[in-house]
Amino acid sequence: MSVRQSLLAILEQGPCYGYQLRTEFERRTGGTWPLNVGQIYNTLERLERDGLVVRGAANDQGHVYWEISDAGRAEAREWLGSAVDRGQAARDELSIKLALAATLPGVDVTALIAAQREATERRLAELRRTREDDGEPATPQTIAAALLIDAQIFAAEAELGWLAHSERRLAAHPDHALALDLATERPRRGRPARALA
Template identity: 55%
Template sequence: MSIRHSLLALLQERPRYGYQLRTEFEDRTGSSWPLNIGQVYTTLDRLERDGLVEQNGADAEGHIVYSITDAGRAEAREWFGAAVSRTSPPRNELAIKLALALTLPAVDVGALIQAQRAVSIRTLQEYTRTRREAVAHLRAADTARLLVLDSLIFQTEAEVRWLDLCEARLMQLAGPA
């Protein structure tokens, strides 16, 4: 996830301070990926260093307000215009854990798969319930949240299917019973 580009995108609407950016990001993504406020301010510092945002001084409460520069607008446009590359997939902790578990004799891989499946199914149920509630009270602003929830649902469904495959392969390794 590119926090850098997300902040630039939000600053295109109007100048904001860090906490406002954090709140807007979480609101627009359905609070699916909470941002650490320290990470927001660190990213703003880097964006300022790179000439993509600038400080506009402080508001009445003393918050430093940031605005996007022309270079920042250009980078945001470029980000929205480019497809997300799949050449370097993000690390998947579960895949790493299972791969390592298969190579270590003291790990019960079957139990690991079962425990993860239970968590994944509970998570899928929660996402589905949240989506159903969002649809029941649909407002125009909720469309972005629904897109994020749909993505999370599809990813979790895929994870459960993958866990089924892992279990099937594990049984193949064990041989005929």
């Protein structure tokens, strides 16, 4: 998620102060990913440094309003008009954990998959209840929140499919057939051994 571009997109509607930006972000995303006010102010300062926002004077209540610049407006529009590159996503802890577990001797990969499946099924049931319990009239806020819940539901369903696929793939190999011993050849990079005097 890009906090930087999200703040710029909100500022396109008009000047805001930091806490107001936080409230607007949460209002538009259903509070799915709450932002820390400190994170917002740090981001605003970087945006100012980069010429994408301009800091205004403080009002009577001490709120400093930030206004988007033409360059910031162009960046926000470019972000909103472009596809998200999912190929550069952060490392996925679950897939790395499963790959490592499959190659380590003595790890019960079947139990790991079962535990993850159970946790994902609980999360999926919770998300579906949240979606069903909604019952609120359709407003821009409720529709935005529903879109984010739906995305999490689809991701949980995909994770369950991937876990089932992984379980079938691993079942084709006898226990510990994938276990890797530590390599005997040492990597060339690293600290050189000290010469004995």
